[in-house]
Amino acid sequence: MTPTDPQHPTFVHPAEEAFAGILDFYGIKWExxxxxxxxxRDAAGNVVEAFTPxxxxxxxxxxxxxxxxxxxxSTRKNRKLRRMKELYPEVNIKLFKRREIRDLExxxxxxxxxxxxxxxxxxxxxx
Amino acid sequence: xxxxxxxxxGELASDISEILIxxxxxxxxxxxxxxxxxxxYAGKNxxxxxxxxxxxxxxxDLLRAITVPIEVDFIAxxxxxxxxSQRGVVRLVKDLELPIVGRHVLFVEDVIDxxxxxxxxxxxxxARQPASLEVCVLFDxxxxxxxxxxxxxxxxxxxxxxxxxxxxxxxxxxRNLPFVGLLKPAVFQNVAKD
Numbered sequence: 001m002t003p004t005d006p007q008h009p010t011f012v013h014p015a016e017e018a019f020a021g022i023l024d025f026y027g028i029k030w031e032x033x034x035x036x037x038x039x040x041r042d043a044a045g046n047v048v049e050a051f052t053p054x055x056x057x058x059x060x061x062x063x064x065x066x067x068x069x070x071x072x073x074s075t076r077k078n079r080k081l082r083r084m085k086e087l088y089p090e091v092n093i094k095l096f097k098r099r100e101i102r103d104l105e106x107x108x109x110x111x112x113x114x115x116x117x118x119x120x121x122x123x124x125x126x127x
Numbered sequence: 128x129x130x131x132x133x134x135x136x137g138e139l140a141s142d143i144s145e146i147l148i149x150x151x152x153x154x155x156x157x158x159x160x161x162x163x164x165x166x167x168y169a170g171k172n173x174x175x176x177x178x179x180x181x182x183x184x185x186x187x188d189l190l191r192a193i194t195v196p197i198e199v200d201f202i203a204x205x206x207x208x209x210x211x212s213q214r215g216v217v218r219l220v221k222d223l224e225l226p227i228v229g230r231h232v233l234f235v236e237d238v239i240d241x242x243x244x245x246x247x248x249x250x251x252x253x254a255r256q257p258a259s260l261e262v263c264v265l266f267d268x269x270x271x272x273x274x275x276x277x278x279x280x281x282x283x284x285x286x287x288x289x290x291x292x293x294x295x296x297x298x299x300x301x302r303n304l305p306f307v308g309l310l311k312p313a314v315f316q317n318v319a320k321d
Contacts, residue, residue: 025207026217026243027250028273060274100271100287106315107240108207 009033015068015101016054022108023057031056035063037091039083051080053093063093066101074098139301143291143308148283150305153293154188156282160263161192163280164233169195171231175263176223178248179203181237181294181302185265189235200225204244217247232257237294238266238285242274249276266295266307283307289315 009032011017016032023030034056040049053063067077074097081095096104164173177186179201190199203221232252239245245262253260265282285307291297292304297315 021209022207022243024216026247028243028246057273062273064273094273096271103287103289104241104271 013066013068015066015105018105018108019055019064019066019096019101022104023055028060029058031058037084037088039080039087049080051084061092063091064096065093066096068098068101070098134305136304139304142301142311142314143304144311145309146306147285147290147309148293148307153282153306157185157188157265158192160265160280160282161189161194164189164263165194168197168231168233172196172198173231173233174225174227174257175199175233175235176227176252177201177235178244179221181296182235184294184302185237186235189263198225202248204248206244217244219251227252227255227257229256229258231259233261233263233279235263236265238268239264239276239278240268240271242272242276245276246274265293266290 011020011032020030020032033052033054036050036052038047038050040047042048053065055064055066056062057064065077065081067074069077081093084091084093175186175190175197177183177199180203182201186199190197200223201221202219202223205218205220207217234245234249234252236245239262249260249262261279262276263280264278266285267278267281267283268285268287270287289297289310289312290307291301291310292307294302295307296302297310301310
């Protein structure tokens with residue numbers, strides 16, 4: 001999938017779009033939020049909590065989750081990741097935290113993206 | 128910084144908060160890697176290939192630590208940037224001058240991080256049908272790894288911090304420091320304000 005592909009997804013956060021652009025540049029195949037992993041069901045079997053990693057790299061069989069939340073605000077996401085690793089130990093998933101995303105953006109010359117990550121706007125919504 | 132250096136690196140050194148790997152530690156490890164390569168590639172006339180620009184410091188020292196006949200060549204690839212991505216995908220901006228078909232190739236890299244660049248280069252080189260293709264990396268920053276790449280020789284693990292020196296740069300600076308050090312946060316935190 002590439003940014004010019006008609007099937008190109010609408011990204012929730014600019015950091016996701018930047019990440020997809022880097023993967024495209026280096027010829028790495030990716031899928032955006034292709035699978036949701038149920039984490040908890042109610043008594044009737046309905047899924048009441050689930051986790052959907054942002055990216056899947058099929059050639060690496062690797063899921064990628066990006067989070068731009070400040071560490072003190074990412075408790076819920078960290079708990080979900082821990083739960084996912086308990087329930088799906090065979091699934092390879094890598095978490096890129098706020099500082100790591102920023103490092104990547106600086107490394108790849110995306111300074112304009114690196115700035116907003118430090119701002120309060122990214123604290124409003126989990127991505 | 129607490130360790131003294133033979134040369135005063137002035138403003139470059141003043142941007143460093145901590146020396147991670149001293150010049151002596153670098154040279155000792157490079158000699159060890161050179162010794163291992165000399166043993167493993169004896170009689171194979173290997174071709175060492177590096178990707179410009181950061182590898183030149185490591186390559187220069189490594190070549191002099193190898194005691195068997197070798198040849199060397201360099202390539203250069205375009206780096207990702209928003210502007211480059213508009214023009215398409217990564218591309219070779221300087222190709223090899225030597226053919227590698229049937230050769231024992233050792234790809235030498237200063238640092239592996241995500242593995243994206245190295246993965247691209249290895250795919251490119253593999254398509255040219257070398258007799259063998261292995262990787263020698265001096266610095267491994269594995270926390271960001273996206274592509275799993277086997278490393279035949281590795282020098283040091285680096286923490287997930289802004290390290291510079293001995294070929295590692297930040298905005299093209301600090302490569303000429305003879306040690307590897309951590310950049311003061313104030314230096315790179317100003318990047319978004321430029």
